[in-house]
Amino acid sequence: MKSPRIMKACTLVAAIGLGTTLAACSSAATDAGSAPANAAAGQDASSPAGTTPPTTDAASTDSSADASTESSTEGAGDGAGSSPAASSPAASNPNVLDPNTKVTLNVVGLLPGSKPDAIKALADEVAQFQKENPNITVKTHDYEWKATTFAADLAGGTLPTVFEIPFTDGKTLIANEQIADMQPYLDQLAYAKEFNKNVLQYGQGPNGDVYAIPAKSVYGVGLHYNRELFTQAGLDPDKPPTSWDEVRAAAKAIAGKTGQAGFAQMSQNGTGGWQLTVDTYARGGRVETNDGDKATATVNNDQTKAALQFLHDLRWTDNSMGANFNYDWGSINQAFAAGKVGMYTSGQDVYTSLVQTNNIDPKSYGLTMIPLQGADSGVLGGGTMAAVTATASSDEKAAAIKWIDFHYLRKYTDQTAAVALAKIQLASKQPVGTPELPIFSEQQYETYKSWIAPLVNVPLDQMTGFTDKILDATLVNEPAVATQDVYAALEPVVQAVLTNKDANIDALLNDANSKAQRAIDAASR
């Protein structure tokens, strides 16, 4: 039926860019053989390999062939679009901020309720920035992106000038003209052309210009576990589970021995659908396919069913999921840091937030790969981009790029900046060195890690289960069309399975599928 080789290439495409959606790929893959036309490749030196799972030689052959496809079909990439060459001298550029122009820049800061140490670290960073740019005054605002409140912020014009969005929102915001074209400003940065293309594409408009800039938290979903609970349950914290069956067994052991939830699952505020998609990908399924312009919901697939059945078994057969089934991103972190959760899945970078807002004990933290089973299985990946409101003045945009450079990006390419920032964070006991996926090239990321290595204060050796393997894994994008609506359609299904023993998974998924399809259709209505 499906050629595994092509599917592999396809997930590569998804991970690597071109704006080709994952869904298009998997449907293309069904008529085997035509896929490589869509596929773009990871092995090209210019498209950094952070997220690439090259492994098979077949894939690499595909890749080299596809590198040309990329430039010919898409034509976008970096400079090739409408944007002028990055080499234009800054001095005469109207997009460069005049040092005598005073600008006040509103930017996103920390999560609401962050610890004083984190607040101080950010304040120090701002002070440092303002010292470098005396004409710019930076005001930080608490910010937590939530699917359920972002629209109101957006419509209300109450977002800070520089704000953060998930990868999945970029295209729609660009189409709605709600974020500014930052290409001319981005061109001022020396590393403008060095972005990992598969990461950059999320923020590119139809003309190839970059609107939203990949900024942080480029993640693959990992399995986070509490080492102390593992020990208490008689499990070896250095040998975390590698299959779903082992996850189940470990969860059962933890619940039985410690009374805490062995495994917990997010199910609120859109996270339920997100995590079910994660679980589906990990078993090789997809929740949406994309054929040209038409997206189709496929949430009633066997892998999603298997994922739900897994949750059902843990919840109702083993009773190893504790008593709280109302978690969202923030509250599951809180429960995990408080030692109430043995294992859960979330973005790999969540450790930073666990420290900044939840006071986690570093000794108890462990991170490993989410188990990947079945053909086409992959790790759901995503990330955060920095965007600038469409209404920003050119001075604000010019100031914004300086902040984006300073706050998010410079550290990856400039040793002095990397060390300085790390020192600020270290001084306030903020986590330094939480594993990320490369925004630039993998080499660049390795170099960056070596710069800050002496300052790292996160327990990297407790995360090797993840960091050793993620670069070889397949990263799969989130659903491309109506992402949050598809998640919203899936969420009640997750909740039903977790709270109703007799939940009929097939019927629920059929319902969810028609809801998701309705949302997909409405997205273009």
Place this chain on the structure above:
Amino acid sequence: MTLPTRQRIRPPAGRDRGTRKGSGLEGDRGFVSDQDWRRPGVRRTLGGLHLVLLVLLVVIGVGPMLLLAKFAITPTQDIIRTPLAIFPHGIAWSNISQAWNDVQISRYFLNTVWVALGSWFVQLLVATTGGFVLSVLRPKWAALVNALVIATLFVPAVVLLVPLYLTVLHPPVIGTSLINTYWAVWLPAGASAFNVVLMARFFDSLPREIFEAARVDGAGPFRLFASIVLPMSKPILGVVSVFAFIASWKDFLWPMLVLKNPDIQPLSVRLPSIAAQTDLGVFLAALAISTLIPVLLFIGFQRLFLSGAGLGGAVKG
């Protein structure tokens, strides 16, 4: 339209106040007569019932708040593991100071007061001046305005949610968005038909002869309003004030939509958004502090609250 409680909202008549004690809710007699009370069966049954009632009220009404007070000074781990044990590992006073300083409950508390004060002022301003026009000045167009005001009583608040939000976002004439300003909460609060109607009905019941006499003495509408109508309306002003203050203290959805900047948010908006990022003990301490102030206000002004609630509930539609 006749409001059912009209009879009970009487103009000042300061004298009968002396006869009312406590909450102002004690009538001369209930369904139990003095004879009834003398019968031992009745006395025992009713007395017993009253005792049970008292215990129930304390346990159910006050219990959760006492628990909250206990949690506010209990170490987080104890709250999670043994919520009802009495301080097995000592008392954590630090919860309170952390809530007050780190979580900055003090600031959000002041924001809440500020929101409530502004809403109170706008509501009182609109209700008194509006009621004055509709009831005392009575221009010919008053009937139309009155009808339009009353018509809004039939429109539930939910209908206004979206259009009101969009109006505040792009107000006609003014042009600049009111989002993230307190005006976005204060001004819409003023559009309370209930307040206007209540006030106008009260003014209706004031003796007309006094107005006429004042006019003959040469008092213009401003003097009439400030020196005669307002001073005679203290009871209703108190009632409307309590409503206004409490309503704005409790409001959640609307401030959440229009006050996006955390620095200016009231407690009701801020507390849910920090719940997941705050240590449980500290968070419960924050809840306790947020509860304490209105409870103290209530105990201090219970008479005003209860008489307001007694007549207000019936017409708040």
Place this chain on the structure above:
Amino acid sequence: MGAARTLTPPADLEAVATADRPARAGGAGRRSGPLTWVRRGGLSTLVFALPLLVVFGFFSWWPIVRAVVMSFQRTNLVKPATWVGWDNFRYVLTDPDLPVAIRNTAYFALLALVIGFPIPLLLAVLMSSVRRAKGLYSVLAYLPVVVPPVVAVLLWKFFYDGSADGVFNTILGWVGLGPYAWLSSPSLAMPSLVLEATWAAAGGTVIIYLAALIGVPGEVYDAAEVDGAGLWHKVWHVTMPQLRGVLFITFILQIIGTVQVFIEPFLFTGGGPANATQTILLMIYQYAFGRSLGGDYGAATALSVMLAAVLAVLSVLYFRLTASWSKT
């Protein structure tokens, strides 16, 4: 005339219409001119009316008109609004979540009535017979009402913790019950919401009943006692009929209020688990504000308008009945 013009908010149709009138009516005809109008107090009247006209114009009348208009439009605030006829209504009415939300809202209202209607009545009747420290009873009963609803919900959310160590589960464990899943159970979630809502609101209803009970004139009881009526008879045949009016009013008001329930499902469960607490107002919120990429304001207002139509019928009923009662 000029004065009237400059002082009115021109954007508002009704406000203009109403403010135009004083110039003519209050000014005793056009012939007399603006000066006469001012001298007769037209201007000061308008000054007094101004806060009401401005505030109601901007924040009540105009949004109401706009709600109706918007329910026939599609807009996301970014692109210009387009006229779509009944499309929004069709979209909302075919939303598979709508029947669920209607059912849940009705269920909430029903539960709130079943729990929240008789209990306060019983409490009030009992409390009205208290002789000493009646004020204390009232204060205790009313205390939960002054707790800010958000605080109450967040506190109860903690109480409802589904583990055996949860507050309620610990208490019930003492008598051998539970542990219950509370908010994590599709069947218990809604009753849990109602329980909290009743706790928070019952005190207000008690005080209303109490005020009404005290309003019952003593002579009515005196008369009944002359006829030899016992206690129970008095409560049932004298007190209750006297309360008929206020009971019906609270009944209607409670329905109108509970249909608009928002804070509880929003903060307790977000509509879950598995849509068990999804309500109409939550749907409106989600249409308008709950989607990450631009609200569907048309669908939100269309649903609001339909809900309002239903509630308006109840309100009219309420006012007609109260009006007819106060005549008798």
